[in-house]
Amino acid sequence: MLPAIGGFPTSDAPLFLSGYSELLKVDLSGRKALEICGGFGKLAALLAENFPKAEVIGLDFYVASGSEIDEKLKHLPGLSYVAGDAFDLSTYEPESFDLVFGQAALHHLAHDPVGIASEVSRILKPGGRFVFIFEPMGHNLLVAGIRAMRMARHEMVDESNLFISQFEKMASEFSSCEVQMLNMLGYPMKAFSDRFSLLCQAVHSLDNWLFKTFPSLLRYGANCNLVFTK
Ligand SMILES: C[S@@+](CC[C@H](N)C(=O)[O-])C[C@H]1O[C@@H](n2cnc3c(N)ncnc32)[C@H](O)[C@@H]1O
Numbered sequence: 608m609l610p611a612i613g614g615f616p617t618s619d620a621p622l623f624l625s626g627y628s629e630l631l632k633v634d635l636s637g638r639k640a641l642e643i644c645g646g647f648g649k650l651a652a653l654l655a656e657n658f659p660k661a662e663v664i665g666l667d668f669y670v671a672s673g674s675e676i677d678e679k680l681k682h683l684p685g686l687s688y689v690a691g692d693a694f695d696l697s698t699y700e701p702e703s704f705d706l707v708f709g710q711a712a713l714h715h716l717a718h719d720p721v722g723i724a725s726e727v728s729r730i731l732k733p734g735g736r737f738v739f740i741f742e743p744m745g746h747n748l749l750v751a752g753i754r755a756m757r758m759a760r761h762e763m764v765d766e767s768n769l770f771i772s773q774f775e776k777m778a779s780e781f782s783s784c785e786v787q788m789l790n791m792l793g794y795p796m797k798a799f800s801d802r803f804s805l806l807c808q809a810v811h812s813l814d815n816w817l818f819k820t821f822p823s824l825l826r827y828g829a830n831c832n833l834v835f836t837k
Pocket of ligand 1: 643645646647666668693709710711712715716
């Protein structure tokens with residue numbers, strides 16, 4: 608079971624899998640990783656399970672808890688959870704982490720993209736990576752409209768969309784920035800993707816073809832993963 612945020616449609620699986628493969632790309636044994644905005648802490652636990660010799664810290668405004676997490680903490684000595692603000696990482700030494708990551712996180716920090724980029728860059732070792740998984744983009748007006756309706760219906764007050772210009776500002780703190788874009792025509796079909804999976808897979812492939820053939824369309828993707836390298 609993927610530690611993706613609850614109830615995601617099957618059409619989002621490629622985005623999560625691609626993001627998780629970024630987290631698992633570098634062997635973290637004997638190294639340190641920090642998850643920011645970790646919520647229930649399942650993704651930090653997944654990383655600690657994959658790298659039992661790594662030190663993995665999950666940070667959120669609230670300390671992750673629950674019987675599942677208690678069980679993991681008993682068996683994974685390198686895993687811990689702390690309460691804190693992602694914008695204030697002053698308790699951590701400069702250049703002390705190999706990986707900092709967040710899932711559905713950056714859009715909660717988007718009011719100060721340079722602030723979060725410089726704070727994370729400070730604690731990352733040279734060559735260390737800052738990875739975001741499953742973030743919402745705001746350039747596509749159809750997508751933005753559908754999301755606005757969802758946010759209004761569910762009274763989601765702290766959600767926002769992201770824009771390429773914010774990534775460009777953040778990139779100035781790093782040596783490279785890669786954006787993996789997904790879901791354009793596929794976005795409105797998400798609601799049906801579990802029932803019409805073949806059709807949705809076809810639209811997903813069409814989106815990939817469109818992105819590859821017409822790179823100017825990339826900014827109109829609905830979701831992205833981001834990889835910054837220091
Ligand atoms: C959409 S949830 C994502 C949770 C988790 N990453 C997941 O994928 O299930 C966003 C989380 O960000 C946390 N958050 C928002 N702003 C934060 C900040 N400045 N510092 C720490 N956590 C923050 C919230 O408490 C919430 O748990």
